[in-house]
Amino acid sequence: AVQATDEDFKEELLLLIKAGMAGAESKKISERVRSTMRRAAEKGGKSGRPPFGLHRVYTGKDEYTWELHPVEAPVVREMYRLSSEENLGYKAIADHLNAKGHLAREGRSFASHTIKVILNNEAIAGTFVWGKKAVAVDGPVELVRHEDYYPAILTPGEWQRLQERLAIRREH
Secondary structure, eight states, X not given: OOOOSSHHHHHHHHHHHHHHHHHHHHHHHHHHHHHHHHHHHHTTOOOSSOOTTEEEEEOSSSOEEEEEOTTHHHXXXXXXXXXXXXXOOHHHHHHHHHHTTOOOGGGOOOOHHXXXXXXXXXXXXXXXXXXXXXXXXXXXXXXXXXXXXXXOSSOHHHHHHHXXXXXXXXXX
């Protein structure tokens, strides 16, 4: 039993205990959600926004296939060309696409960060990867990978060439 002579201290102590219990419960819920999302990813389930250059085509109530987006996929190919053949950086690619009138999602102009995210996303090579953004609570998170999950915008050779080019640029 805790007996406090100062009433404010007693209320503050109870508040701290309740906050600690709420934090522990929040951590448990977070772990359960992460575990459920991992199991869904291992089964091949993907929720959230489709990667740039791809879109879902619904074939039933909750069933869908992936197809190349008719407008976005050619823009991804142009990003690849500008990076690998013309050796442009993210900002220069964004400026080039914006000057040509291409738009990112939701009608926005391209920014260098958007180009970086798109060109580093393995989905453009057809691979689904889950866990890159997962927070490691108990150590490193093992990635879930599915090759040939999406229709590929870039061939494996093009993807490799792009990653080599981006690695060279990162060194500088």
